[in-house]
Amino acid sequence: MAEYATTVTQDTIGAVQLEIGNNQNELYFRKPFDPASYDLELTFRLTKFADLKGRGCKVPQEILSKLLLTLQHNEENGQQEEEHTNFMQLLPQPRLGIGMDSSVTPLRHNGLSLVQTTDCIYPIVDEPYMMGKIACANVLSDLYALGVTECDNMLMILGVSIKMTEKERDAVIPLIMKGFKDCATEAGTYVTGGHTVVNPWCTLGGVATSICQINEYIECNNAVVGDVIVLTKPLGTQVAVNAHQWLEQPERWNRIKLIVSEEDVNKAYNRAMDSMARLNRTAARLMHKYNAHGATDVTGFGLLGHAQALAKNQKKEVSFVIHNLPIIAKMAGVAKACGNMFQLLQGSSPETSGGLLICLPREQAAAYCKDIEKQEGYQAWIIGIVEKGNRSARIIDKPRVIEVPAKEKDGSLW
Numbered sequence: 167m168a169e170y171a172t173t174v175t176q177d178t179i180g181a182v183q184l185e186i187g188n189n190q191n192e193l194y195f196r197k198p199f200d201p202a203s204y205d206l207e208l209t210f211r212l213t214k215f216a217d218l219k220g221r222g223c224k225v226p227q228e229i230l231s232k233l234l235l236t237l238q239h240n241e242e243n244g245q246q247e248e249e250h251t252n253f254m255q256l257l258p259q260p261r262l263g264i265g266m267d268s269s270v271t272p273l274r275h276n277g278l279s280l281v282q283t284t285d286c287i288y289p290i291v292d293e294p295y296m297m298g299k300i301a302c303a304n305v306l307s308d309l310y311a312l313g314v315t316e317c318d319n320m321l322m323i324l325g326v327s328i329k330m331t332e333k334e335r336d337a338v339i340p341l342i343m344k345g346f347k348d349c350a351t352e353a354g355t356y357v358t359g360g361h362t363v364v365n366p367w368c369t370l371g372g373v374a375t376s377i378c379q380i381n382e383y384i385e386c387n388n389a390v391v392g393d394v395i396v397l398t399k400p401l402g403t404q405v406a407v408n409a410h411q412w413l414e415q416p417e418r419w420n421r422i423k424l425i426v427s428e429e430d431v432n433k434a435y436n437r438a439m440d441s442m443a444r445l446n447r448t449a450a451r452l453m454h455k456y457n458a459h460g461a462t463d464v465t466g467f468g469l470l471g472h473a474q475a476l477a478k479n480q481k482k483e484v485s486f487v488i489h490n491l492p493i494i495a496k497m498a499g500v501a502k503a504c505g506n507m508f509q510l511l512q513g514s515s516p517e518t519s520g521g522l523l524i525c526l527p528r529e530q531a532a533a534y535c536k537d538i539e540k541q542e543g544y545q546a547w548i549i550g551i552v553e554k555g556n557r558s559a560r561i562i563d564k565p566r567v568i569e570v571p572a573k574e575k576d577g578s579l580w
Contacts, residue, residue, distance in 0.1 A: 199293045204337035212297060212338065213411060215327040215368040216288030266479070267311040267462055268374075270383065281378050283308035286323055286371030290407050290518055291439055294338045298345020299443040301370035304519040306353055307463040310450035311522055313384035314376050317355040321373040322346055325365030342370060353445055384453055386460035387479050389525040393459055395486055395550035396531055398449040398538065399441050399521025400570040401469060402497035405508050406431075406438035409500050425499045433579070437494050437570075440579060442519040448542050449522045456534040457527055464520035470513025472523060473550075473559035485555025486525075488513065492547045492568040513561045525552055544580070545570065 201210035268283040285305045289297050302320070309317055322343065326335055350357050360372060376382075409431045412418040426434075446463065453461060462476040469488070477486045491498075491511060501510035508515040526534055535546040547568060571580050 199295070199341075204333075206334060206337060210334065211411075212289045212292045212294055212368070213407075215329055217367065218288070266386065267308040268314070270312070270378075273377075277379055279378050279380065279383070281309060281312060281314050281376045281383055282373065284323070284371065284373045286325075286369050287518060289368050289370070290404075291410075291435070291442075293439065294341035295345040296439050296443055297370065298342040298347075299349040300345075300439070300519050301342075302346040302349035302353075302372065303443055303445050304465065305372045305374050306349075307446050307465070307519060307522070309374050309376055310446040311461050311463045312386065313450050313453045313458065313461070314378060314382060315447055315451045316378075316382070317350075317353055317374050317376050319375045320350050320355050320357045322357050322360035323369070323371040323373070324360065324362045325367065325369030326362065327368040328364050328366060330368070346370070346372070349443065349445070353447060384458055384460065386462060386476060387481050388459040389477075389480050389484050389486075389552050390459060390482060391484055391552055391554050392528055393484075393525045393552035394528050394531045394548050395473075395488065395552065396524045396526055396534060396546055397464070397469075397492060397521050397549045398446060398524070398546040399444070399464070399517075399544075400437075400492045400494050400568075401464070401515065401517060401520070402434075402494035402501070402510060403438040403442055403518055403520065404516045405497040405501050405510055406434040406494055408508075409497070410435035422500050422503050425503045426496050430496045434494050434497055437579060441494070441521075444519075444542075444544070446522050449524070449538060449546070452534055452537055452541075453522075453524060455537070456530040459525040459527070461522050461524040464517050464523050466516045466518070468509070468514040468516055469520075469523070470559060470561055473513070476523065476525075477555075477557050477559040480557055483554060483556065484552050485557065486550055486552055486559035488550035488559070488561045488565065490547060490549040490566045490568055491561075492545070492549065492570050495569045495571060495574070498567045498569070511561075511565065511567070521546070 201208055268281050271280045271282070272278075273280055283305065285308060287301055287304055291297050291300065302322075305320070306317060324339070324343070326339060330338070347357050355374075357372075409422060409426065412422065413428060413431060460476065460480070462472050464472050467475070469491070473486050473488065477484065491513075493510065498510065501508045501515065524534075531548050535548065538544065538546045
């Protein structure tokens, strides 16, 4: 978006220096976070303050589904409050809740609903400022998945690792908080509070809230046979951040060094950070223009996991079939070299702050992709189709891998 095309100096963020021209794909300069400039040990790495990554830090999807049943209203046994039920029946807006990207709660004020979400992640990159931006963008994505483009308020949730020294804490935490705040500002909202605790691991997240009229959000369950499936960000973020960490781990680097160069890995890492910190706000806005029938965001359960969750919630008997996998350049090769570690081509590799997975009318999908590229300078891709089925999702046996970008350009990130 236009407001992202700014110059941020070392003094303002302390962690990363960017100068981005009129086209935000043009990367002229990036200075990585330098621990020495904050009088920290050269070996300081933010990612060391969380032990689990990828699928390892998620409750398995099938177990989570069972656990969430305890939060559901049990209407069959009459345990839902009758008075509240009668009130809800008088409201014209739908109520969405457990298991969805965001909850939608009709308010007592006629015509308004509370749309709200919360999310937390662990550090996955070593740039504190960018990690703050990624954490904020990740929270907001759950609103955008419902087509909500205006966030009225944000709260920040922050767990400061007990393993950090006071010097590390005082240097790094303000940078993370500034990144979170700057991303919220970019989204047109404010951080008005939150909660901070000490914790064995560093945790970053928040709460995003919007008060909406019924036309301001899009229900996620109206896909029909003949729709196509669009993805608005490339896959492979988990592979890219792991490959970057392996540059300092010779035994792991040896597994992939014949596949990618150090320069390739650094570029993929920067592409991953850029993608994860980018808001899905424009993608959400265009969902209204092009009559989207539903969407979700692709995060910790991977492309296939989130596609299955979206398919399961459809009103009609449909299934999703995915044919194309847009992946950050060179990361498909890295994933293949690592065997089944990432399961990227199987759709199970976790993503952080990934793109929106959107069901669109076939005749409008190409225009959607063209419009988002015109407005943002980033591609979106038609990756699959909606066909008649049993509310499931699958990836074909030999999906087409789309390298993103298809061609390297000097002086350009994408």
